[in-house]
Amino acid sequence: MGEEFPFDINPMYEGERIRKKGMYVELGGPDQPGFELVRAASMDEVEDGRFTMIGPDILDLKEGSQNTYAMMFRMAGELVETDLESVVERRMHDFQNYIQGYMHLNQRYDIWVRVSKDAVKKGLKSFEQIAKATIRLYKAELPFIEKMEATFITDPDEVKKQLDGAMEIFAQRDARTRDLHDEDVDLFYGCTLCQSFAPTNVCVVTPDRVSLCGAINWFDGRAAANVDPEGPNFAIEKGECIDEIGGEYTGVNEKTVELSGGEYDRIQLHSFFDAPHTSCGCFEVIGFYMPEVDGIGWVDRDYTEPSPNGLAFSTMAGNTGGGKQSIGFLGIGVEYFRSPKFIQKDGGWNRVVWMPSRLKERVKDGIPADISDKISTENDTKTIDELKEFLKAKDHPVVKNWIEEVEEAEEEAAAVSTAGGMGMPMQMQQFAPGQIMMPAMGGGSGGGIKIILKNAKITISEVKFEEAEGSKKKGK
Numbered sequence: 001m002g003e004e005f006p007f008d009i010n011p012m013y014e015g016e017r018i019r020k021k022g023m024y025v026e027l028g029g030p031d032q033p034g035f036e037l038v039r040a041a042s043m044d045e046v047e048d049g050r051f052t053m054i055g056p057d058i059l060d061l062k063e064g065s066q067n068t069y070a071m072m073f074r075m076a077g078e079l080v081e082t083d084l085e086s087v088v089e090r091r092m093h094d095f096q097n098y099i100q101g102y103m104h105l106n107q108r109y110d111i112w113v114r115v116s117k118d119a120v121k122k123g124l125k126s127f128e129q130i131a132k133a134t135i136r137l138y139k140a141e142l143p144f145i146e147k148m149e150a151t152f153i154t155d156p157d158e159v160k161k162q163l164d165g166a167m168e169i170f171a172q173r174d175a176r177t178r179d180l181h182d183e184d185v186d187l188f189y190g191c192t193l194c195q196s197f198a199p200t201n202v203c204v205v206t207p208d209r210v211s212l213c214g215a216i217n218w219f220d221g222r223a224a225a226n227v228d229p230e231g232p233n234f235a236i237e238k239g240e241c242i243d244e245i246g247g248e249y250t251g252v253n254e255k256t257v258e259l260s261g262g263e264y265d266r267i268q269l270h271s272f273f274d275a276p277h278t279s280c281g282c283f284e285v286i287g288f289y290m291p292e293v294d295g296i297g298w299v300d301r302d303y304t305e306p307s308p309n310g311l312a313f314s315t316m317a318g319n320t321g322g323g324k325q326s327i328g329f330l331g332i333g334v335e336y337f338r339s340p341k342f343i344q345k346d347g348g349w350n351r352v353v354w355m356p357s358r359l360k361e362r363v364k365d366g367i368p369a370d371i372s373d374k375i376s377t378e379n380d381t382k383t384i385d386e387l388k389e390f391l392k393a394k395d396h397p398v399v400k401n402w403i404e405e406v407e408e409a410e411e412e413a414a415a416v417s418t419a420g421g422m423g424m425p426m427q428m429q430q431f432a433p434g435q436i437m438m439p440a441m442g443g444g445s446g447g448g449i450k451i452i453l454k455n456a457k458i459t460i461s462e463v464k465f466e467e468a469e470g471s472k473k474k475g476k
């Protein structure tokens with residue numbers, strides 16, 4: 001296929017990164033609006049291969065510039081139905097990254113594209129070449145698509161106008177699963193599309209858990225698995241329910257462990273801390289644990305300032321992605337905020353302490369009324385200390401945990417102190433998230449100091465005790 005185009009087309013380019021100094025133009029991304037949309041249409045509405053450009057084409061854009069961008073495709077075929085729109089749209093990320101010199105990141109309204117200088121030098125001069133290559137890949141890989149046409153837009157006013165309509169379509173897609181729940185179905189759907197970037201990541205899409213990229217819900221997974229059984233979407237038998245609150249199932253464990261190459265041995269779909277779902281890197285939102293307040297903050301791609309933990313989205317993305325179970329970080333899709341099972345293993349909304357004001361506004365219909373005012377935003381707090389004061393003033397539910405944890409820790413410390421040094425357990429000590437207070441080793445009764453451990457994991461390979469006088473005893 002590559003011979004017809006002035007660039008190579010090959011899956012080996014999927015990991016290609018185009019840095020700022022090597023880019024000819026940037027489209028969408030953090031600084032400009034952009035979106036992609038695929039719609040189903042009837043056979044007589046689509047002219048196969050037709051391309052329409054609205055706004056300046058590649059060579060008319062200023063070198064080094066950042067631009068608005070929209071890619072709108074219409075597809076038709078006997079088997080094509082509306083349910084397939086999301087999964088076909090999500091494959092754009094896959095197929096366009098096959099194009100050498102063209103980098104595609106994210107999805108829906110978050111797309112971020114770069115065209116390289118080298119590709120332009122080699123002869124890439126029009127978005128029509130990109131659109132035609134994309135259509136060819138779609139038709140070759142997804143034979144149920146019989147006809148496809150594309151409209152690309154770089155005109156800022158037109159992008160803005162079309163984006164409003166696209167956002168309505170995305171919202172309608174998201175709303176479809178709200179009356180369906182995990183317990184109502186026997187099958188969940190998996191997705192391994194992002195294993196090209198994160199080889200151990202397996203997304204599990206359920207009625208109560210949209211994919212972390214936000215682009216695939218349970219209906220989308222079902223439609224894709226039916227029409228393209230060899231593709232990256234597949235059915236997962238739930239099996240026996242092991243933990244109803246955490247959302248752990250034998251069938252999900254078996255399938256995900258197998259497809260992750262044994263990276264982990266179990267997952268819980270609605271847990272933040274205990275065997276959480278893995279994250280590839282396409283998440284719309286990152287959740288991050290703040291041990292100082294025993295609460296969870298959430299930050300989305302649009303918020304580029306540091307969160308109260310001092311880290312920005314881009315920094316935390318490195319800790320969250322890669323297909324690992326990263327305790328303390330979790331990637332999710334925006335629609336998961338509206339799930340009745342939203343991190344229910346860990347307290348659900350009662351554990352949420354901070355989120356950017358725009359994100360909070362966007363999901364306000366999913367936030368329980370009694371907690372909404374107790375969740376801080378960047379307009380209230382910017383540091384952990386400010387957040388602590390805010391939560392105390394608002395009597396946020398996590399504040400109760402602070403008192404209980406300190407009391408428990410003090411009881412534990414008292415017990416250790418009473419038992420004496422020889423009573424210390426020798427096995428590995430793994431403390432729960434939060435703060436633990438204990439007396440300093442060797443501290444006697446009275447006086448002494450306290451050591452406060454925050455979010456600590458301690459491995460003890462050897463402990464030696466010595467009596468102050470006379471005979472010596474050793475313990476291992």
Ligand code: SF4
Binds near residue numbers: 090191192193203
């Ligand atoms: S983030 Fe998950 S659901 Fe979305 S495309 Fe990647 S693997 Fe599939």
